[in-house]
Amino acid sequence: MTVIDFDDFTENPKMEDVNKGVSLLHRTAPDVVVAIGGGSVMDMAKLIRHYAHCDIRLLAIPTTAGTGAESTQFAVCYIDGVKHSISDASILPDSVILYPPFTYNNSRYLTSCTGFDALAQAIEAYWNINATVESDEYAVEAIERIYSLLNKDTLSPEDRTNLLIGANGAGKAINITRTTVPHALSYVLTSKYGYPHGHAVALTFPFFLRLNLEGGIDSYRGNYYDRYVEKMNRLRSLLNIDSDAFAAMKSYINKLGLGFDENRDFDDTVVSRGINLERAKNSPMAIDEDLIMAAVQSIRE
Numbered sequence: 373m374t375v376i377d378f379d380d381f382t383e384n385p386k387m388e389d390v391n392k393g394v395s396l397l398h399r400t401a402p403d404v405v406v407a408i409g410g411g412s413v414m415d416m417a418k419l420i421r422h423y424a425h426c427d428i429r430l431l432a433i434p435t436t437a438g439t440g441a442e443s444t445q446f447a448v449c450y451i452d453g454v455k456h457s458i459s460d461a462s463i464l465p466d467s468v469i470l471y472p473p474f475t476y477n478n479s480r481y482l483t484s485c486t487g488f489d490a491l492a493q494a495i496e497a498y499w500n501i502n503a504t505v506e507s508d509e510y511a512v513e514a515i516e517r518i519y520s521l522l523n524k525d526t527l528s529p530e531d532r533t534n535l536l537i538g539a540n541g542a543g544k545a546i547n548i549t550r551t552t553v554p555h556a557l558s559y560v561l562t563s564k565y566g567y568p569h570g571h572a573v574a575l576t577f578p579f580f581l582r583l584n585l586e587g588g589i590d591s592y593r594g595n596y597y598d599r600y601v602e603k604m605n606r607l608r609s610l611l612n613i614d615s616d617a618f619a620a621m622k623s624y625i626n627k628l629g630l631g632f633d634e635n636r637d638f639d640d641t642v643v644s645r646g647i648n649l650e651r652a653k654n655s656p657m658a659i660d661e662d663l664i665m666a667a668v669q670s671i672r673e
Contacts, residue, residue: 393420411439415447432465437535440543484628485570490539497545501594510545552655560646574630578621
């Protein structure tokens with residue numbers, strides 16, 4: 373058996389690197405593509421298979437807990453410096469292997485970034501206007517597995533296993549619902565200011581958690597507001613939040629090391645204008661320019 377490695381790409385997949393992978397795949401005609409790594413590796417393998425337009429199996433083995441990319445039909449790709457989310461049913465891997473020991477030696481910061489990304493995915497799926505009974509089940513299980521473990525000082529092998537399973541479930545949840553505003557605002561924070569994806573999502577998450585827990589019926593964009601209120605009350609319970617949601621989540625992300633970095637360049641206007649409106653439209657509360665600017669400004673609070 374011949375194994376051909378491909379690692380000639382950057383942390384955040386670029387289209388020109390995808391094209392290299394597509395060329396390699398066409399030249400070598402492998403029997404299967406195996407993706408072993410974090411979210412960028414998953415996305416690169418998914419994109420290569422997608423753009424190669426060939427019928428080849430894709431096996432995903434994540435080494436972070438994580439992006440949930442092994443369970444979604446989406447892949448991030450930077451095209452001319454702009455971050456895009458490519459979506460197609462053919463992008464979803466055919467098989468997944470969850471092997472927790474691959475995550476045992478991940479650093480605290482990497483664990484925080486990828487773990488919070490998974491937690492945010494689960495929560496965003498839960499409050500999403502596209503939520504279903506199935507996505508809610510995946511989301512709640514993911515929140516229960518991830519939230520209380522992620523900020524522990526020391527993670528046992530059992531904890532790592534739960535984080536990996538939780539991240540996989542969060543991926544399954546957003547594969548149904550897609551994400552909402554915290555993810556929509558994260559793209560420019562990564563592309564312009566270098567925040568890793570999970571860290572970028574965390575920065576505005578306290579603002580939108582408070583907004584969606586406390587938002588009234590006049591701003592609600594979904595159906596069955598009473599049912600939504602019931603879900604948000606359950607979310608408060610899952611997150612053990614009984615008062616100020618903004619302060620509670622801000623404290624949580626700061627403990628994870630995912631707070632605002634005063635040493636990085638930062639422009640409120642650039643960030644607010646960089647929102648991915650496709651993701652924002654899945655949010656349960658009405659969004660306008662003033663609210664987006666308030667969310668961006670809240671990052672420094």
